Amino acid sequence: MKLLRIILGTLILFFGTQANAQSGWKNGRLRVSADGHFLETTNDRPFFWLGDTGWELFHRLDFEEITKYLDDRYAKGFNVIQAVILPEFDGIKKPNRYGSVPLNQFNIETPNPRYFELVDTVIKMAAARNMFMCLLPTWGDKVTPNWGEGPVIFNEKNAYTYGKWLGNRFKSDENIVWMLGGDRPPQKDTSDWRPIWRAMARGLQEGTEYKAFITYHTWAGEKSTSQQIHKESWLSMNTMQSGHGGGHDVPVWKWIDRDFKLPNPKPTLDAEPNYEDHPVNPWPKWDPKNGFFDDYDVRKQCYRSVFAGGCGVTYGHHGVWQFYSEREVPITHADRSWTSGLDQPGAFGVSYLRKLIECRPYIGRIYDPAMIVDGQGEKGEFITAFRGKENDYAMIYIPVGKTIKLNTKWMKSSDIKIWWWDPRLGMVVRGESVYRNDIMSFTPPAKGVGQDWVLVLDSPEFQYRPPGK
Template sequence: MRVSADAHSLETSNGSPFFWLGDTAWELFHRLTFEEVQTYLNDRYAKGFNVIQAAILAEHDGLKKPNQYNSLPLKNFNPETPNERYFNLIDTTIRMAAEKDMFIALLPTWGDKVTRNWGDGPAIFNERNAYSYGKWLGDRYKNEENVIWMLGGDRPARKDTSNWLPIWQAMARGLREGTNYQAFITYHTSGGESSSRYLHSEPWLNMNTMQSGHGNGHDVPVWEMIQHDYKLPSPKPTLDAEPNYEDHPVNPWPKWDPKNGYFTDYDVRKQAYRSVFAGGCGVTYGHHGVWQFYSEREEPITHADWSWTAGLDRPGAYSVGFLRKLMECRPFTGRIYDPAMIVDGQGKKGEFIAAFRGKDNDYAMIYMPVGKTIRVDTRFMKSSDIKIWYYDPRIGHLVRGISTYRHDILEIKPPTQGPGQDWVVVLDNPEYQYRPPGE
C-alpha cells in the first residue's frame, strides 16, 4: 500500500489504483477459531471487501480473557513479552488474506491499553515499551506486504490537558524501524473527529481517518469532515474508518433509548456514498454483530440482536460492495468534488446530495439520498451529447440509460421518488465510450 502521486488516493506497489473497502472485525483474533476466520474472510472477499480492520490487543477484556486456543497475547500484561502462541492465528490470518489480495489493517492495541478513559484496559503502555512492542511487531510482519498499521484504537491522541501522543509516536517509530521504514501507518480516532486534528503533520502518518460514528444521530455531515481533511496543506488520503454500523443502536450512550432504533442499510449507504463522493479514498463498513463476533459463545455488547454469522448477509454489506464496483468502473483518481453542479434541489443533512466529476471532466456521479427531480449544471462537460445512467445502489443494478442532447442545465428525474429511494446518477461524455456503471 502507498499514497498515489495526487496525495489524495491510494495505490498498490505496482501502481494500480486502490479503493479501500474495509470491514470492522475488531475482535477477530480474540473471539474466532481458525475455521471461523476462514468462513469470515471467504464471505468478505466474495462481497468485495479488500481491507479487514482487526485489533491484536482486543477491546473487550483482551488482556485477561484468552482467545479460542486458551492463549493470552502478552505474558504478565507486559508488551515486551508477547506470547508467541497467541500470534500464530494472526500470522495465519494475514497469509490467508494475502491469498485473496486482501489487506489486514492491524491495530497493535485498542486505545484503552494506552489511555483508560473508558473500556476494560488496563493502560499498560509507556513510551519505552510502546517502542519495543512496535519494533517487535514491525520485524515480525516486515515481509507481509498486505499489512497496514492502524494506531489509535478509538482514542484521541490528546484530550484536554492529557497527551498520549508521545506513546503513539514511540510505537510508530518502533513499527517503522522494525519494517525497515516500509510501514504504511494510519490512525483510528474516537467518534466525531479526524486523526488530522492532532496528527496531520506527523511524518509517520501516511493516511488520515475519521470516525463519523454512532453517537450523534443520523446523517452526521461526514462530507464536510472529508473536505476539511482534503483541503489541508500537505494533503494526505482520508476516509471514514467507522461510520454508523448497520444494526447498531442509534445514540446508545450513556443509555440507549429503544425509541431511537437502529441504523439501517439506508443509513449505511447515505454515509458511505457521501463520504466517498466528497473525496474519501474509500470507506469502511461495520455491522454491530460482526465487529464483536457475537454468538451463543460470547456475550453481546450494547444490544446486539444479530449474531455475526447472520450479520454477514445484512443488506448494507452488499451495498458497499456495489459502491466499490461503481467507483472502479471509472477513473477515480484525481476526481473533483463538485456539489455546486446541483443548481436546484440540493438538500440539507439527510437530503444532502453529494456529487463529483472526473479529473478530465469526462464523467460525473451524483448521489441522491432522496429520489426527486433536480437540475444539474453540465457545462463542465464539453460534448454536445450526454449519456445519463440511473444506478440503484440498493440492489447494485443499472435501471436505465438515456442518450440525449447536453443542455447546460439538465433536469434529472430518477425512476422512483421519495424518502428511502436513493439513487446514483452517472453522467458520461459519450466520446469516452465508458462501460455501463457498475460493470
Template sequence: MPLLYSFSAAFAAFTIAVSAYAQPKWPHGDLQVTPDGHYLQYADGTPFFWLGDTAWELFHRLTKEEIIQYLDNRKAKGFNVIQAVVLAEMDGLRRPNRYGDVPLIDQDPEKPNESYFQLVDEVINAAYDRQLFIGLLPTWGDKVTRMWGVGPEIFTVENAYRYGRWLGDRYKDRKNIIWILGGDRPAIHDAVDTRPIWRAMAKGIQEATEGKALLSYHISGGAHSTSQQIHKEPWLHVNMMQSGHGSGHDVPVWEWITRDRALAPTKPTLDSEPNYEDHPVNPWPTWDPKSGYFNDYDVRKQTYRSVFAGACGVTYGHHSIWQFWSEREEKINHADRYWTEALDRPGAFQVGYLRQLIESRPFIDRIPDQTIVAGGQGEKERHIRAFRDRKKSYLMVYIPQGQPVTINTSILKAGTLRGWWFNPATTETLDLGRVSRTQTLQLTTPTQGFGHDWVLVVDAAARYAIPDFKR
C-alpha cells in the same frame, strides 16, 4: 500455554504456513499514497479503493474455522481491508482467545506470547491468500489511555517503541498490512497527551519495515478526525474519522472529508467507522434501541456521501460482527443477532456495489464538485454530493432521497453525453440515452421519497459504456 501446532487435525486444512506466504504473488507491490496526496495506489501505479470492514475482535473471539468463514464471506462481497486488533478491546489482555492464549505474558508488551501470535500470523497469511489487506491495530486505545473500557494501561514511550519494532520486524515482509494506531481514542484528551507513545510505536514499526509501512490512526467517535490533532505527524499517512453511531442520522461526514482534503500537507482521508448496520440509533452511552436501529439505507447515505466528497474509500461495519457476538459471548449494546446471521445483511452487499461503481471509472482522478448540482440541493438527510474526474469525461451525483434535480453538465468536455441511473441498493441501471450538455439539465429520479436513493452518472458517450454490475 498450548502452541498452534498442538491443535487437532480438524484445523489442519486452515493452517497456512509462513513458507507458503509467497503464493499467490502480490501482483502490484506495496500500498502507498498517490502523487497528489488524496488517494491510494500500489507501487506500480494501480489504483486502490479502500473498502473496509470492522472485525475488531477477529483474533480474540473466533476459531480458525470461523475466521476462514468470515474472510471468505468478505472477499466474496468485495471487501479488501479487514480492520482487526492484536491487543483486543474486550479484556484482550486477560481473557484468552479461543485456544487459551493471551497475547502477552504478564501483560508486558515486551513479552509477546508466541502461541497467540502464531494465530495472528495465520490470519494475515489467510487474508493474503485472498488478496485482502489486514488493517492491523497493534493495540486498542484503552491499553494506552483507559478513559473507558477495561484496559489496563500498559504502554510507556519506551515499551511502545520496542513493541512496535517487534511487530514491525515480525511482519515486515507482509505486503497486505495497513498499520492503524489509536484504537477508538483521541491522541489528546483533557490534560493527557498520548502522542509521544503513538510516535514511539510508529517509529518502531517504521524502522523495522525500513519506512515501507503505511500508517493511519483510528480516532474516537463524534465530530473528530485525526486531522485535528495529529495531521502534521510525519508518520501519519492517512487521516481517519469516525462519524459513528452516537449522533443520530445523517452526521455531516461530507463536511469533515472536505475539511481534511483542504489541509496541508495533503493526505488521504476516510470514514473508518460510520454507523454500524443494526446498531441502536440512540446516543452513547445508553445505546437504548427505543429509537430503532440503523439500517442499510442509513449505511448507504453515509458511505456514499463520504466517498463522493473525496474520501479514498470507506469502512463498513455491522454491530454484531465487530464484536463477533455468539452464544459464547455476552452481547454488547443490544446486538440483535449472532454474527453468523449478520454476514449477509443488505448493507454488506451494498457497500460492495459502491466499490464496483467507483472502480467502473478512473477513480483516483476524482474531484469533488458541488457546482454540478444546480438545483435541488438539500440538507441533512436530503444532502446531495457530486464529483467529476480531472479530465472532465464523466460525473456522478448521489441523491439520497429520490426527487427532481437540476444538473450542470456543461463542465464535461465531451460533445456527446450519455446518462444513466444506478440504484445503490440493487445495482439496477436505467439508460437515459443521450443527454444535453447544458447548465440546466432537469431530471427526476426513477423513484421518489425517503429510502429511494439513486446515483446519476453522465459519461462521455464515446469513451464509456454502462457497466455490467455483479451482485
C-alpha cells in the same frame, strides 16, 4: 484435549502450507498516490479502500470461523479487514479460542508466540484472498485511561519496543496496514498521549525498514486525525469516525471536504460510519428504543463520504465487529449473531459502491457540489457530486429520490449519456443518450425517502461501459 490438539494441528498444518502465500501476492504494499489524496499499491494500481470492521477476530473466533468470515468478505468485495491484536474486551487477560493470551504474564515485552501464530496465519489467509489486513497493535484503552477495561500498559519505552517487534515480525508481509489508536483521542484537554503513539509508530517504521503504511483510528464525534496529528511524519492517511452516537445523517461529507483541502494533503476516509443494526441513540446510553441503523443509513453515510473525496470507506455490522454468538455477552444491544449479520443488505450496498467507483478512473476525481443548481437539501437530503479529473464523467448521489437540476458546462461534448444506478441492487435501471444543455433536469426512476439513487453522466467520446461493469 484431544480435540484441541487436532485443531491446533490443523492450524499448524495450514500455516505451514500457506507459508509461501505471500509469493502469490501481486498487489505490492499500500501507498499514497502522487497527488496526496488517494491510494494505490506499489505496483502502480489504484486502490479503493473497502474495509470491514472485524475488531475481535483474533480474540473470539476459531480457525474454522475465521475461514468462514474471510471467505464471506472476500466474496462480497471487501479488500481490507480491520482487526485488533490486543483487543478491547478483556483482551489482555481473556484467552482466545485456543487458550492463548497475547502476552506472557501480561507483560508487553514478552509476547506469547502461540497467540501470534494465529495472527500470522490470518495475515496469510487474507493475502490468499487478495485482501489487506489493517492491524491495530492495541486498542486505545491500553494507552488512554479515559474509559474501557484496559489496563493501561503502555509508555513511550515499551510502545517503541512493541512496535519494533511487530514491525520486524511482519516486515515481509506486504498485505499489512498499521492502524494506531483504537477509538481514543491522541490528545485531550491537558492529557497528551501522542508521544506514546509516536514511539510505537517509530518502532513500526524501524522494524519494517520504513515500509510501513500507518494510520490512526480516531474517536467518535466531529473529530478527525487531521485536527491533532495531521503533521505527524509517520501518519500516511487521515481517518474520521462519523459513528453511531450522533444520530442520523452526521455531516461526514463536510469533514471529508475539510480534510481534503488541507495543505500537505493526505488521503482521508470514514473508518467507522454508523454500524448496521446498531441502536440509534447518543453515546453512552445506546438505548434501542429509537430503533437501529439500517442499510439505508449505511448507504447514505458511505456513499456521501466517498463522493465528497474519501479514498474509500470502512463498513461495520454491529454483530460482526464484536463476533457476537451464544458464547459471548452481547455488547450494546446486539440483536443478532455475527453469522446472521454477514448477509445484511448494508454489506452488499458498500460492495456495490466499490464496483461503481472502480468502473471509472477515480484517482484525481473532483468533489463539485456547485454542480447542483436546484434540489440540494440538508441532512438526510444532502446530495454529493463529483466529476472525473478529465471532465469525462460525473456521479451524483441523491439520498432522497427527487428531480434535480445540474450544471453540465464542465462537459464539452454536445451529447451526454445518462445512467440511473440503483445502489440497493447494484445495477443500472435506466440509460439513455440525449443532447446536452448547460443546465439540465434529471428525475430518478422512483421518488421519496428510501429511494436513493446514483446519477452517472458520461461524455460519449470516452465510450465508457455502463456503470458497475
